Each structure stands twice: as structure tokens, then as C-alpha cells.
Amino acid sequence: MRWxxxxxxxxxxxxxxxxMLLAAHGCGGTQSVATGHKKVAIQNAGSDTLVNVAQAWxxxxxxxxxxxxxxxxxxxxxxxxxxxxxxxxxIANSSRHITADEAARAKQxxxxxxxxFVVGYDALAIFVHPANPLDEITxxxxxxxxxxxxxxxxWSDLGVKLPGKSGDKIxxxxxxxxxxxxxxxxxxxxxxxADFRLGSLDLHGSKEVVELIERTPNAIGYSGxxxxxxxxxMLRVAKQPGAPAILPCVESTLNxxxxxxxxxLMYTLGEPTGHVRQYLQWIYSEAGQQLLGKCxxxxxxxxxxxxxxx
Amino acid sequence: xxxxxxxxxIVEWLIxxxxxxxxxxxxxxVFGIFFFVFREGGAVLFKDFKFGEFFFSTAWYPSSPSHxxxxxxxxxxxxxxxxxxxxxxxxxFGIGAAIFVSEFCGPKLKETLKIVIELLAAIPSxxxxxxxxxxxxPLIIRLFDAPIGLNxxxxxxxxxxxxxxxxxxxxxDALKAVPDSYREAGLALGATRWQLIYRVLLPAAKNGxxxxxxxxxxxxxxxxxxxxxxxxxxxxxxxxxLDPVRTLTATIAAELGxxxxxxxxxxxxxxxxxxxxxxxxxxxLTADLIVRGVRKK
Numbered sequence: 001m002r003w004x005x006x007x008x009x010x011x012x013x014x015x016x017x018x019x020m021l022l023a024a025h026g027c028g029g030t031q032s033v034a035t036g037h038k039k040v041a042i043q044n045a046g047s048d049t050l051v052n053v054a055q056a057w058x059x060x061x062x063x064x065x066x067x068x069x070x071x072x073x074x075x076x077x078x079x080x081x082x083x084x085x086x087x088x089x090x091i092a093n094s095s096r097h098i099t100a101d102e103a104a105r106a107k108q109x110x111x112x113x114x115x116x117f118v119v120g121y122d123a124l125a126i127f128v129h130p131a132n133p134l135d136e137i138t139x140x141x142x143x144x145x146x147x148x149x150x151x152x153x154x155w156s157d158l159g160v161k162l163p164g165k166s167g168d169k170i171x172x173x174x175x176x177x178x179x180x181x182x183x184x185x186x187x188x189x190x191x192x193x194a195d196f197r198l199g200s201l202d203l204h205g206s207k208e209v210v211e212l213i214e215r216t217p218n219a220i221g222y223s224g225x226x227x228x229x230x231x232x233x234m235l236r237v238a239k240q241p242g243a244p245a246i247l248p249c250v251e252s253t254l255n256x257x258x259x260x261x262x263x264x265l266m267y268t269l270g271e272p273t274g275h276v277r278q279y280l281q282w283i284y285s286e287a288g289q290q291l292l293g294k295c296x297x298x299x300x301x302x303x304x305x306x307x308x309x310x
Numbered sequence: 311x312x313x314x315x316x317x318x319x320i321v322e323w324l325i326x327x328x329x330x331x332x333x334x335x336x337x338x339x340v341f342g343i344f345f346f347v348f349r350e351g352g353a354v355l356f357k358d359f360k361f362g363e364f365f366f367s368t369a370w371y372p373s374s375p376s377h378x379x380x381x382x383x384x385x386x387x388x389x390x391x392x393x394x395x396x397x398x399x400x401x402x403f404g405i406g407a408a409i410f411v412s413e414f415c416g417p418k419l420k421e422t423l424k425i426v427i428e429l430l431a432a433i434p435s436x437x438x439x440x441x442x443x444x445x446x447x448p449l450i451i452r453l454f455d456a457p458i459g460l461n462x463x464x465x466x467x468x469x470x471x472x473x474x475x476x477x478x479x480x481x482x483d484a485l486k487a488v489p490d491s492y493r494e495a496g497l498a499l500g501a502t503r504w505q506l507i508y509r510v511l512l513p514a515a516k517n518g519x520x521x522x523x524x525x526x527x528x529x530x531x532x533x534x535x536x537x538x539x540x541x542x543x544x545x546x547x548x549x550x551x552l553d554p555v556r557t558l559t560a561t562i563a564a565e566l567g568x569x570x571x572x573x574x575x576x577x578x579x580x581x582x583x584x585x586x587x588x589x590x591x592x593x594x595l596t597a598d599l600i601v602r603g604v605r606k607k
Contacts, residue, residue, distance in 0.1 A: 075567055076567070076568045078568035078569075078570070079568050082568070082571065165455040166455050166456060166457045167455070167457050169457040171457050171458045176543075176565060176568075177371075177372055177373045177565065178373060178565060178567075178568030178569065179568070183373075186375075192375060193375050193376045194375075194376075195374045195375075195376065195377070198368065198369065198370065198371075198384070198544075198546065199545060199546040200544055201458070201460065201542045201543055201544045201554055202544065202545075203543065204538070204543075204564055212443075212460075215447055215448050215451070215459070216451065216457070216458055216459070217451075218457040219458070
């Protein structure tokens with residue numbers, strides 16, 4: 001094989017250039033270690049429900065503790081806990097409790113017990129399109145819409161007549177089967193052992209659920225109360241037929257009258273220390289909890305906050 | 311002098327090996343992926359795997375608390391329905407565009423068209439999915455009075471738009487490969503342009519056009535993000551174009567990230583990966599054999 005000399009020299013030169021670049025990079029690396037101005041990074045991943053708050057906390061905390069950078073990613077509670085088990089995150093965000101099996105695997109893998117922190121509360125709101133005349137619903141009715149053996153497939157089954165021409169089929173909007181929201185909804189509404197009926201639209205995020213309902217008059221869906229927009233309607237939910245129907249809000253979540261509410265959790269491996277501990281302490285401070293409230297969730301009342309005395 | 315000669319030989323050998331490695335790397339990667347997918351999925355295949363349930367049940371309950379079931383029939387139906395619809399739309403359009411580009415338009419328009427079609431191919435699939443979600447969804451609800459606009463129709467249209475560029479460019483190559491003497495002979499016999507295309511060019515380029523269609527199919531079967539967003543992602547055997555469905559690829563994309571590593575769910579998702587791999591391999595291989603048939607002639 002014969003190559004023109006010009007091509008050869010170009011290739012050789014580029015190889016040389018790559019080599020020099022690599023060498024330069026190596027030098028740069030050692031220098032930055034020597035000067036030691038590196039930020040401490042806290043890895044924080046998990047629940048999509050919590051991701052907005054976690055992001056807001058991380059941004060705000062950059063001003064409180066500039067030597068620390070909190071790196072937040074979502075992906076769902078399962079993702080966060082999986083990362084905790086693998087030991088790749090410092091704090092896992094979750095909108096469901098860790099299972100005994102997961103805790104055992106974390107212990108086995110990393111040698112540390114996961115520690116749970118309730119950092120706020122979330123109420124799962126039931127959303128419909130604003131054109132839907134329905135205002136309140138019972139837990140049993142929601143279960144009849146969503147569960148495998150449920151009876152309701154049309155809005156007329158609930159005595160609702162939808163305006164518009166798109167028929168009265170109920171479009172069930174749900175979440176992908178690994179999301180914490182999906183599991184919590186199943187536990188709180190369908191029952192621990194029940195399954196969802198197939199054929200629901202299984203979306204990949206809390207925000208997507210609300211966005212789809214905005215555009216779909218026949219839809220019903222569940223998502224965090226914080227994701228409500230003016231273009232969807234939240235339903236009042238009653239525990240039993242005849243019981244008062246309650247709108248999800250801060251008060252009804254904290255006093256337990258709203259039936260579909262849950263704690264928002266953060267997990268660390270072992271009792272937190274150092275920067276992670278300071279970060280959690282700040283999250284429980286007035287500033288941190290106010291930020292959570294601004295994102296549409298319910299802050300932890302002072303008497304329920306953990307105390308970090310050492 | 312001799313020293314310089316030595317160096318040249320070494321450099322030449324070095325560069326030759328680097329380039330050879332680049333060439334072989336494709337094979338290495340394919341087999342590496344093949345091995346990885348089989349290793350991850352294989353464990354569950356040889357451990358009382360319910361093939362009957364996997365292929366013939368619609369019940370996909372990977373995280374049921376009481377009764378876990380892995381039936382992919384509805385997912386297969388979803389992939390199949392969306393792909394068929396996409397091809398019904400894309401093949402006539404794509405072949406038509408290929409004929410126009412290759413036979414009818416002038417050189418200037420041809421260049422512009424080719425650039426624009428390539429641009430169409432360069433649009434990321436997530437953008438297509440977004441168009442399905444925000445533009446087509448309300449449009450379908452309004453036009454068809456459908457309860458939901460995320461359905462087979464939406465996914466099929468989006469996939470068709472995504473596969474047209476492939477069909478056009480391969481179809482055009484196939485038409486270009488027909489010798490000019492065929493065209494001249496046809497015209498000399500007094501054939502009209504339409505007769506020339508219908509009776510001479512299409513039969514002559516038939517294998518290449520078939521391959522174009524099959525590669526379009528492979529593209530549609532393998533597409534993930536766009537169908538995840540546009541089809542509604544609902545486990546459902548469609549009975550009309552306006553029913554939402556869920557595809558094999560979208561299921562993997564939505565669930566793999568959160569399935570605990572090495573759990574049964576995770577492994578079954580890899581088995582779906584193997585299934586997809588087999589489908590696209592068969593389609594690609596067929597296309598390849600057909601194209602080779604063309605060359606032999």
C-alpha cells in the first residue's frame with residue numbers, strides 16, 4: 001500500500017498533536033490538585049417528584065456554602081435508591097419508603113445502613129381537564145377507574161357528561177411502573193396487592209401527566225399537587241362516599257384529612273457527616289423549608305424536624 | 311538515509327494497523343453488543359422462562375405486587391401496527407420522491423431537495439416526539455374527535471416522516487444505478503415518461519427499491535424516543551388507528567433505567583432487546599441480500 005507523502009505527514013502531524021494534547025492535559029490535572037481549589041461535590045439523585053425542589057435547594061445552597069456543589073439528577077425514586085445501593089450517590093431522593101430488601105442490599109453492598117429523612121410532604125392530586133364538569137370523586141371511584149378489576153371505562157359510568165365531541169371514554173393517565181408516584185398511588189388508592197388495569201397512558205414524568213391532561217378533555221390523571229397549572233382542574237377527594245371531599249392543600253395534607261398524601265424522603269448511607277450533614281441541616285432550616293413550600297409542597301412542621309446536635 | 315527509511319516503514323506500519331483496527335472495530339462492537347445483550351438477558355431465558363406467556367399474553371405487569379407477568383403480545387402488536395402504518399405512508403411517498411429526484415427535476419432543484427431531505431434525516435428523534443406530543447396530538451383530537459391524540463396514527467405519521475429520508479436516498483441510488491441505455495431504449499421506442507418509469511425503471515430497480523423499503527422498516531422498528539412520546543405508551547392491542555399503543559423499544563427505554571440491575575424485570579427487558587435485535591437483523595439481512603442480488607445482475 002502506497003500513500004502520498006502529503007497525506008502521510010498530515011496523519012503523522014495529527015497523531016503528534018493528539019499526543020501533545022494528552023500530555024498537556026496530564027500536566028493540567030496534576031497542577032489543579034497541587035493548588036487544591038476543588039469544590040466538594042454532593043451527589044444527589046432520585047425521585048422526579050423531588051427533583052425540582054432538590055434543584056432549587058442545590059442552587060440556593062451554592063450561595064450558603066460556596067465550597068460545596070450539589071449535583072442533582074432525577075430519574076425516579078427507583079433510580080435514586082439503586083444508586084444508593086451501588087454507593088454512587090451521597091443522598092438519594094425518594095417519594096416512597098425504601099423496602100427492607102433494598103435496605104439489606106445497600107447494607108450488604110456498602111456496609112452502611114440507609115438512614116431516612118422526611119424533608120417535606122406531597123399530596124397527589126387527581127387532575128382532570130377544566131372542561132370536565134366533575135368536581136369531586138371518592139377513592140373507590142378512582143380505584144374503579146384505574147384498577148385491574150375496576151368497572152368504570154366511560155365518563156357516563158360516573159354520571160358525567162363531557163362537553164365536546166370526543167366521546168365519553170375515560171383516558172387514564174398513569175406513570176411508568178417504576179416511579180415512586182405510581183407505587184404510592186397504587187398503595188393509597190388501589191390497595192397494596194391490586195394491579196392497574198392495562199391500557200393507561202404510562203407517562204415518564206410528573207409534569208408530563210399535567211401537560212397531557214391540559215390538552216386532553218377526556219383525561220384523568222394523578223400527579224404531585226405542586227405540578228398543578230391553571231389549565232387543569234384538581235378534584236376534591238373523599239375517603240368514602242358521603243364523607244367530606246377535600247381539596248389537596250398544605251393544611252389538609254398536614255392534618256391528614258386529604259387521603260392521598262405522602263412524605264418526601266431523602267436517604268443517606270449511614271448517619272450523615274461533614275458536608276452532607278450540613279446540607280441536610282440547612283434543608284431543615286427555615287430557608288430550606290420555605291423553598292420547598294414555594295415549589296408546591298408542604299414543609300415539615302418545626303416539631304417534626306430532626307435535630308442535628310452532635 | 312537508511313535511518314529515515316526505517317522510520318518511514320515504522321510510521322507506515324503504525325498507521326496501517328490503526329486504520330485496520332478502525333475497520334475491524336465495527337465487527338468487534340457488533341459482537342460485543344451481541345454478547346452483552348445475550349449475557350444480560352440469557353440468565354432468565356434458561357431459568358423456567360415462560361415463552362408461551364412472553365409471546366402470547368398481553369399482560370405486562372413487571373412490578374405487580376401479587377402476580378408478576380411478562381407478556382409482550384400487546385407490545386409486539388404496538389410495534390407492528392405503528393411500523394405498518396408508517397410504511398404504508400412512507401413507502402409511496404419515499405419512492406415517489408426518489409423517482410422525482412432521480413428522473414424529473416433539474417440539477418439545481420435536485421441539489422436543494424437532497425440537502426433538505428438530508429436535513430429531515432438530521433432532526434433528532436426527541437424533536438419528532440415533541441412534534442407528535444404538542445402539534446399532532448391536539449390536531450388529531452380536533453380532526454377525528456378522538457378521545458386522545460397520542461395513538462397509532464400519531465406514531466405512524468411521525469415514524470413515516472423519520473423513515474422517508476432513508477427510503478428516498480436509497481431509492482434514488484437504486485434508480486441511478488439503472489443504466490442510461492435502458493432509458494434511451496425506452497424513449498427510442500416511443501414510451502412516454504410515465505411508461506418509461508412504470509415499465510422500465512421500476513422493474514429494473516425493483517430490488518434496490520425493496521431494500522430501501524426494508525431499511526425504512528428497520529428504522530421504524532428500532533425507533534424509540536419519538537414513539538415513546540407519540541404513541542401514548544399504553545399497553546393495548548389496537549383495534550383502530552386512534553387507539554394508543556406501546557412499542558417494544560419504548561418499554562425498554564421507559565423501564566430499564568429504574569429496573570434493579572440483574573432483577574428478572576431487568577433481564578426480561580434484555581430479552582426484549584434480543585427480540586428486537588433479531589427482528590432488525592432479519593430485516594437488514596434481507597435488505598442486504600436483495601441489494602447483493604442487484605449487484606450480481
